[in-house]
Amino acid sequence: xxxxxxxxxxxxxxxxxxxxxxxxxxxxxxxxxxxxxxxxxxxxxxxxxxxxxxxxxxxxxxxxxxxxxxxxxxxxxxxxxxxxxxxxxxxxxxxxxxxxxxxxxxxxxxxxxxxxxxxxxxxxxxxxxxxxxxxxxxxxxxxxxxxxxxxxxxxxxxxxxxxxxxxxxxxxxxxxxxxxxxxxxxxxxxxxxxxxxxxxxxxxxxxxxxxxxxxxxxxxxxxxxxxxxxxxxxxxxxxxxxxxxx
Ligand SMILES: Nc1ncnc2c1ncn2[C@@H]1O[C@H](COP(=O)(O)OP(=O)(O)OP(=O)(O)O)[C@@H](O)[C@H]1O
Ligand SMILES: [Mg+2]
Numbered sequence: 001x002x003x004x005x006x007x008x009x010x011x012x013x014x015x016x017x018x019x020x021x022x023x024x025x026x027x028x029x030x031x032x033x034x035x036x037x038x039x040x041x042x043x044x045x046x047x048x049x050x051x052x053x054x055x056x057x058x059x060x061x062x063x064x065x066x067x068x069x070x071x072x073x074x075x076x077x078x079x080x081x082x083x084x085x086x087x088x089x090x091x092x093x094x095x096x097x098x099x100x101x102x103x104x105x106x107x108x109x110x111x112x113x114x115x116x117x118x119x120x121x122x123x124x125x126x127x128x129x130x131x132x133x134x135x136x137x138x139x140x141x142x143x144x145x146x147x148x149x150x151x152x153x154x155x156x157x158x159x160x161x162x163x164x165x166x167x168x169x170x171x172x173x174x175x176x177x178x179x180x181x182x183x184x185x186x187x188x189x190x191x192x193x194x195x196x197x198x199x200x201x202x203x204x205x206x207x208x209x210x211x212x213x214x215x216x217x218x219x220x221x222x223x224x225x226x227x228x229x230x231x232x233x234x235x236x237x238x239x240x241x242x243x244x245x246x
Pocket of ligand 1: 019042045
């Protein structure tokens with residue numbers, strides 16, 4: 001089976017700091033990959049390169065068999081790769097439903113700027129995503145009123161409006177209380193299962209990683225130090241010492 005996402009020799013440095021160290025990586029359709037690593041290890045940078053926000057100095061990224069290196073984020077989204085952000089990128093002045101409508105517009109090839117909000121997005125798709133992430137009761141709530149956990153859900157829900165084949169989530173539970181984290185992951189994973197979306201998620205909480213990942217990749221200093229099943233990677237002595245601090 002050919003890989004859904006593949007990188008070869010991905011390299012990038014910020015000044016003298018190497019943040020991607022010739023990364024070779026491959027992800028198959030259907031995987032649930034957790035990315036772990038200390039602050040500054042290069043996890044977000046890797047996502048930024050794959051999704052077109054940053055261009056690598058060497059190496060390439062391919063998605064569904066096509067070389068997408070250096071393409072714009074918008075073009076990459078249209079091919080089926082979406083992402084959510086470490087800090088949710090929301091339209092605070094709008095309500096939940098309007099945010100989903102706006103997100104849905106990104107899939108459409110060309111829209112006149114004057115097209116009124118509310119009629120331009122596919123209402124059926126918005127309804128479906130509201131149900132999927134359990135935000136139906138909040139649809140008319142201004143985003144600025146939502147607690148952090150529901151903002152995180154909404155951020156991922158906006159990515160689901162793009163109907164991705166692959167969704168990359170950068171710390172979907174950061175900033176959320178530990179009691180709330182599992183509930184959020186349950187909702188997200190159920191939504192991804194229903195939509196048959198392959199997923200990568202960056203996560204610092206080992207319990208969440210164990211519970212929801214089928215595979216773990218551990219980032220150290222701009223490279224992948226261990227990659228395999230959660231049991232194997234989380235028991236790796238280097239990972240325990242340098243990533244988990246135990
Ligand atoms: N645009 C930039 N210019 C210069 N340095 C940067 C830039 N973006 C990131 N860095 C640096 O690159 C390194 C990797 O950053 P990155 O955000 O990828 O880490 P991370 O693994 O996602 O960390 P965290 O767990 O804190 O989110 C860090 O030292 C960071 O300060
Ligand atoms: Mg990060």
